[in-house]
Amino acid sequence: MPSNELAENAVREDNEHESAGRSADRRGFLIGGIALLACLGLVGYGILDTDERPKPRAVPTAEVLYEVTGTGTAEVSYLARSEAGTATVEKVTLPWTKSVQVPLGKAPIIAVVLDGKGGQASCTLAVGGKHVQRATAMGGFGRATCTGELPEGDG
Numbered sequence: 752m753p754s755n756e757l758a759e760n761a762v763r764e765d766n767e768h769e770s771a772g773r774s775a776d777r778r779g780f781l782i783g784g785i786a787l788l789a790c791l792g793l794v795g796y797g798i799l800d801t802d803e804r805p806k807p808r809a810v811p812t813a814e815v816l817y818e819v820t821g822t823g824t825a826e827v828s829y830l831a832r833s834e835a836g837t838a839t840v841e842k843v844t845l846p847w848t849k850s851v852q853v854p855l856g857k858a859p860i861i862a863v864v865l866d867g868k869g870g871q872a873s874c875t876l877a878v879g880g881k882h883v884q885r886a887t888a889m890g891g892f893g894r895a896t897c898t899g900e901l902p903e904g905d906g
Contacts, residue, residue: 810854810855811854811855812852812853812854812855813852813853813855813878813879813901814850814851814852814878814879814880815830815831815850815851815852815853815859815876815877815878815899815901816848816849816850816875816876816877816878816880817829817848817849817850817851817859817861817874817875817876817897818846818847818848818849818874818875818876818877819843819845819846819847819848819861819863819872819873819874819875820845820846820872820873820875821845821846821865821870821871821872821873821888822845822846822870822872823844823845823865823866823868823870823872824842824843824844824845824866825842825843825845825847825863825864825865825866825872825888826840826841826842826843826863826864826866827840827841827842827843827847827861827862827863827874828840828860828861828862829849829851829859829860829861829862830851830853830857830858830859830860830861831849831851831852831853838860838862845872853901854901855901856901857901858898858899858900858901859876859878859883859898859899859901860876860896860897860898860899861874861876861896861897861898862874862894862895862896863888863894863895863896864888864892864893864894865888865889865890865891865892865893865894866891866892867891867892868891869889869890869891869892869893870889870890870893871887871888871889871893872887872888872893872895873885873886873887873888873895874886874887874888874895874896874897875897876897876898876899878899878901883897883899884897884898884899885897
């Protein structure tokens with residue numbers, strides 16, 4: 752009988768060690784899960800909390816009126832606020848007019864290129880309601896450019 756008791760004690764000790772090991776594994780998973788949830792919460796807070804970020808400064812602008820008269824089609828390139836200094840290019844049917852806001856300190860510009868059929872088209876540029884420049888394009892792929900100046904911005 753003593754050998755049976757030894758065997759039972761050995762089995763009991765093995766079961767206790769396995770139970771303790773499983774308990775430690777569960778605690779590890781639980782701690783890892785809590786840490787993961789805490790990290791996700793901080794990341795979510797950082798993404799969703801946009802009130803603390805500084806707002807971009809509003810850039811002062813001036814109203815610019817671009818106009819192209821004539822008939823047919825032409826490619827028109829012009830500067831506007833949303834392009835931050837790069838030109839917008841559109842293929843348009845004439846006559847064409849566009850009023851845009853241009854950042855102060857940038858030079859408003861409009862360029863017209865007639866299609867291969869030619870013809871005649873004139874571009875005009877007005878800043879704040881005052882006529883600044885007029886140019887005329889003639890013939891196949893004729894070109895005209897109008898530019899103006901705006902006052903410097905506040906830095």
